[in-house]
Amino acid sequence: MKDMLGREEVLTEKDARELLLKSIESVHLKEAEIEIENSLNRILSRDILSPEDLPSFTRSTVDGFAVRAENTFGATEAMPAYLNISHEILMGEETAFELKAGDAAKIATGGMLPVGSDAVVMFEHCQSIDDKMIEVLKPAAPGENVIHAGEDCKKGDTILTKGHCIRPQDIGALAGLGIIKIWAYEKPKVAIISTGDEVVPLNAPLKPGQVRDINSYNLSGLIELQGGIPVKKGIFPDNYDVLKKVLEESFSEADIIIISGGSSVGTKDLTARLINELGPPGVLFHGVSIKPGKPMIGAIVEGKPVLGLPGHPAAVTVCFELFIKPVLKILAGQKRDSLQGLKKTVRARLSRNISSGSGRQEYVRVMLEERGSEIWAAPVFGKSGLITTLIKAQGTIVITLNKTGLSEGEEVEVELF
Amino acid sequence: MKDMLGREEVLTEKDARELLLKSIESVHLKEAEIEIENSLNRILSRDILSPEDLPSFTRSTVDGFAVRAENTFGATEAMPAYLNISHEILMGEETAFELKAGDAAKIATGGMLPVGSDAVVMFEHCQSIDDKMIEVLKPAAPGENVIHAGEDCKKGDTILTKGHCIRPQDIGALAGLGIIKIWAYEKPKVAIISTGDEVVPLNAPLKPGQVRDINSYNLSGLIELQGGIPVKKGIFPDNYDVLKKVLEESFSEADIIIISGGSSVGTKDLTARLINELGPPGVLFHGVSIKPGKPMIGAIVEGKPVLGLPGHPAAVTVCFELFIKPVLKILAGQKRDSLQGLKKTVRARLSRNISSGSGRQEYVRVMLEERGSEIWAAPVFGKSGLITTLIKAQGTIVITLNKTGLSEGEEVEVELF
Numbered sequence: 001m002k003d004m005l006g007r008e009e010v011l012t013e014k015d016a017r018e019l020l021l022k023s024i025e026s027v028h029l030k031e032a033e034i035e036i037e038n039s040l041n042r043i044l045s046r047d048i049l050s051p052e053d054l055p056s057f058t059r060s061t062v063d064g065f066a067v068r069a070e071n072t073f074g075a076t077e078a079m080p081a082y083l084n085i086s087h088e089i090l091m092g093e094e095t096a097f098e099l100k101a102g103d104a105a106k107i108a109t110g111g112m113l114p115v116g117s118d119a120v121v122m123f124e125h126c127q128s129i130d131d132k133m134i135e136v137l138k139p140a141a142p143g144e145n146v147i148h149a150g151e152d153c154k155k156g157d158t159i160l161t162k163g164h165c166i167r168p169q170d171i172g173a174l175a176g177l178g179i180i181k182i183w184a185y186e187k188p189k190v191a192i193i194s195t196g197d198e199v200v201p202l203n204a205p206l207k208p209g210q211v212r213d214i215n216s217y218n219l220s221g222l223i224e225l226q227g228g229i230p231v232k233k234g235i236f237p238d239n240y241d242v243l244k245k246v247l248e249e250s251f252s253e254a255d256i257i258i259i260s261g262g263s264s265v266g267t268k269d270l271t272a273r274l275i276n277e278l279g280p281p282g283v284l285f286h287g288v289s290i291k292p293g294k295p296m297i298g299a300i301v302e303g304k305p306v307l308g309l310p311g312h313p314a315a316v317t318v319c320f321e322l323f324i325k326p327v328l329k330i331l332a333g334q335k336r337d338s339l340q341g342l343k344k345t346v347r348a349r350l351s352r353n354i355s356s357g358s359g360r361q362e363y364v365r366v367m368l369e370e371r372g373s374e375i376w377a378a379p380v381f382g383k384s385g386l387i388t389t390l391i392k393a394q395g396t397i398v399i400t401l402n403k404t405g406l407s408e409g410e411e412v413e414v415e416l417f
Numbered sequence: 418m419k420d421m422l423g424r425e426e427v428l429t430e431k432d433a434r435e436l437l438l439k440s441i442e443s444v445h446l447k448e449a450e451i452e453i454e455n456s457l458n459r460i461l462s463r464d465i466l467s468p469e470d471l472p473s474f475t476r477s478t479v480d481g482f483a484v485r486a487e488n489t490f491g492a493t494e495a496m497p498a499y500l501n502i503s504h505e506i507l508m509g510e511e512t513a514f515e516l517k518a519g520d521a522a523k524i525a526t527g528g529m530l531p532v533g534s535d536a537v538v539m540f541e542h543c544q545s546i547d548d549k550m551i552e553v554l555k556p557a558a559p560g561e562n563v564i565h566a567g568e569d570c571k572k573g574d575t576i577l578t579k580g581h582c583i584r585p586q587d588i589g590a591l592a593g594l595g596i597i598k599i600w601a602y603e604k605p606k607v608a609i610i611s612t613g614d615e616v617v618p619l620n621a622p623l624k625p626g627q628v629r630d631i632n633s634y635n636l637s638g639l640i641e642l643q644g645g646i647p648v649k650k651g652i653f654p655d656n657y658d659v660l661k662k663v664l665e666e667s668f669s670e671a672d673i674i675i676i677s678g679g680s681s682v683g684t685k686d687l688t689a690r691l692i693n694e695l696g697p698p699g700v701l702f703h704g705v706s707i708k709p710g711k712p713m714i715g716a717i718v719e720g721k722p723v724l725g726l727p728g729h730p731a732a733v734t735v736c737f738e739l740f741i742k743p744v745l746k747i748l749a750g751q752k753r754d755s756l757q758g759l760k761k762t763v764r765a766r767l768s769r770n771i772s773s774g775s776g777r778q779e780y781v782r783v784m785l786e787e788r789g790s791e792i793w794a795a796p797v798f799g800k801s802g803l804i805t806t807l808i809k810a811q812g813t814i815v816i817t818l819n820k821t822g823l824s825e826g827e828e829v830e831v832e833l834f
Contacts, residue, residue, distance in 0.1 A: 040641055040642065054804060055628065056625065057626060059628075061800045091614040091615040092613070092614035092615035092626055093626050094624060094625040095625075095626060109729075109802075110613070110615050110628060111615070112625060145800075147803065151800075151803070152802075153804070157805075159808060160808060168634075168635050168636075168639040168641075169635055169638075169730070169734055169808065170808055171634045171638045172632065172635025172636075172730055173730075173805065173807045173808050174634070175619055175629055175630060175633070175635075176628070176804040177629075177804070178619055178629055180619055196509070197508040197509040198508040198509035199509070202592055206473055206595065208474045208511040208512075208529060209474060209507075209510050209511045209512060209529040210509050211472065211593070212593050212595055214590065214592050214593040215589065217454070217585075217588045217589045217591070218585050218586055219589075220585070221584065221586075221589070224585075225457065238508075311526065311527065312526075313589055313593075316589075317585075342761070342833060344759070344760075345762075346759050385476065385526075385564050385569075387589075387593040388471075388569050390587075390589060390590045391576060391586065391587055391590050393586075416759060417584055
């Protein structure tokens with residue numbers, strides 16, 4: 001039975017996402033040179049090559065004695081090798097002497113090996129006879145406990161590649177290479193347009209029939225968390241002229257445009273029409289086979305994603321995770337790598353039966369609870385307009401299209417917020 | 418065999434961490450009132466109570482017709498209930514009329530129900546006869562598709578509790594409640610003192626025997642990622658007077674002090690002595706049974722954690738994850754909840770054997786690789802002083818104390834960076 005609104009067929013989640021992602025694969029934001037100190041979570045717009053050989057000198061990886069390895073061959077606790085302590089190597093200074101056969105030089109981790117030496121014996125494998133002599137109790141192989149000059153990387157080696165998202169350890173490594181600035185893509189600007197005649201700003205007194213603007217705030221946080229810059233455009237009535245103006249303004253200043261609340265029946269057609277008027281190709285899909293989130297609109301206008309989200313806060317969260325997050329990442333220049341898309345999940349047991357007969361892929365929010373050594377997931381039921389259910393949930397589970405539900409006690413994978 | 422340095426027994430990782438955490442359980446940072454727009458990832462210092470009943474009016478959760486449920490009882494497709502369309506409810510305005518028996522009022526999602534109505538029939542379950550009349554094809558139960566006034570929460574209900582870390586959906590919910598400002602703990606300030614005569618700043622020319630300051634940068638990124646404020650104090654020589662001065666200065670301005678590089682042999686005793694002189698109780702442990710990271714120092718001085726990390730970048734990352742991260746979270750006021758400590762992990766197969774004979778809990782860094790539908794983890798071998806290994810690794814696996822190694826093909830849990 002077709003409903004009285006004559007709605008069209010909807011796409012599967014995967015098809016809808018692919019349509020969007022394919023359309024923006026070749027779109028990239030501008031790049032900017034930034035200091036490594038400000039580069040956490042930024043995406044490289046160019047490969048980074050090593051400017052020099054690293055380390056620049058042969059160094060010790062342990063505290064001990066620099067030796068000629070051959071002088072320790074055959075050494076045992078019963079038959080130690082005896083070596084003269086000829087020098088103590090100072091940290092941070094060039095080691096200018098040559099180590100002679102039969103000698104050992106005291107060296108700390110990171111110290112520069114003298115010419116002539118080719119290994120370091122750890123303190124643990126030595127015993128001191130006096131200030132001038134040690135017993136070596138174990139043989140050292142040539143190269144043992146040593147990093148050779150240039151062993152870490154050579155000048156011109158590719159250290160990090162374009163599309164890589166900078167982590168703390170990358171910043172550390174860049175510092176080690178003396179790289180102070182890097183080229184990164186600018187952060188995507190995301191305009192958030194909140195629509196609905198009933199939606200009012202936070203500071204306005206609430207009259208009967210009105211609700212406050214939840215979605216702009218939820219979306220801002222989600223965008224910030226994914227490295228985007230949220231631009232709250234404000235709340236707009238479901239009016240052609242007003243929405244056309246703010247859409248055009250947003251289009252000129254942002255890299256992604258989100259219209260929240262305007263994709264459910266009534267305003268859905270208005271939003272779709274306005275997007276199509278903004279430029280080609282326009283609306284790619286009108287609906288997705290997910291629950292919640294079915295009325296979602298996905299569009300591309302001259303290379304820019306324009307996304308219409310249903311007004312329900314729970315649907316906003318699901319649509320963000322499934323569509324806006326991957327769009328943001330691709331647009332930000334991140335490599336499309338399934339490993340980078342790994343989610344934070346936990347396995348849990350379901351605390352009660354969930355039936356699903358929607359014919360859509362369902363995303364059920366759950367609360368987690370520890371029972372002894374096990375984690376249990378309790379579905380957060382409640383009507384989709386409830387605000388407090390947003391807070392109670394700690395993650396979501398998926399009921400795929402081919403399932404009619406999940407059973408109490410069943411093991412489920414919970415994707416954590 | 419005792420080594421020539423006469424080192425003491427070391428603690429297990431868990432015991433060491435518990436010693437630190439127990440000492441700071443009752444320490445809390447100052448609180449500040451902040452706007453919800455700036456509250457992402459901040460920790461609540463007070464419970465949040467609902468200032469009002471929510472919703473303030475009875476509203477529809479679907480697009481359809483507000484009805485008296487009893488007028489639809491028994492309706493079927495063969496025997497529909499006929500209702501007169503008496504009104505269309507406007508969004509954002511008070512619904513001032515009373516719905517009479519036999520009437521239906523067109524209503525959108527979020528619309529305010531008229532007095533007299535107690536359910537909403539979805540468009541999907543109606544057919545229009547003409548502009549004035551519909552057929553209802555399915556009965557609606559009283560309360561169906563409706564959120565009652567006050568159903569979401571009541572004035573005075575606890576919405577979020579002290580110690581909660583604010584997520585995007587929480588900001589959305591707070592906005593929905595009209596809460597503009599909240600009380601949160603201030604972000605912990607973490608002083609980073611880099612020591613070592615061989616360590617030089619990034620912009621200095623590198624002489625033989627010198628290395629650049631990697632750890633301050635790696636640590637800054639790690640601290641930032643965990644919601645702390647990194648304060649790079651700079652690089653200091655292994656000198657009693659110089660280190661004493663910077664330690665005292667850091668102690669007066671920061672909530673946590675990290676000394677990197679000063680805990681390996683040679684400077685280890687100096688660092689420990691300086692910490693003990695700073696105030697009671699001083700050093701809690703000198704060494705931890707982990708690899709890498711064994712020479713770590715854990716101390717509390719007048720309620721403030723002071724942590725001495727080994728100089729190796731790889732050890733810094735491990736020690737941060739195991740000790741500094743939980744210390745930061747507790748100090749920041751976060752609830753000590755094992756669910757919040759859930760890590761981002763992935764199961765993978767090990768690409769080669771790893772032997773472990775250190776007698777310590779070993780943390781092995783791995784690279785991930787997709788082979789068909791499986792993820793494989795390849796250990797990033799390489800001497801601990803290498804910088805490029807920092808970059809190659811995407812996660813770590815643990816070899817617990819009771820294991821002598823792991824086998825090729827074995828399933829392992831990789832904790833992702």
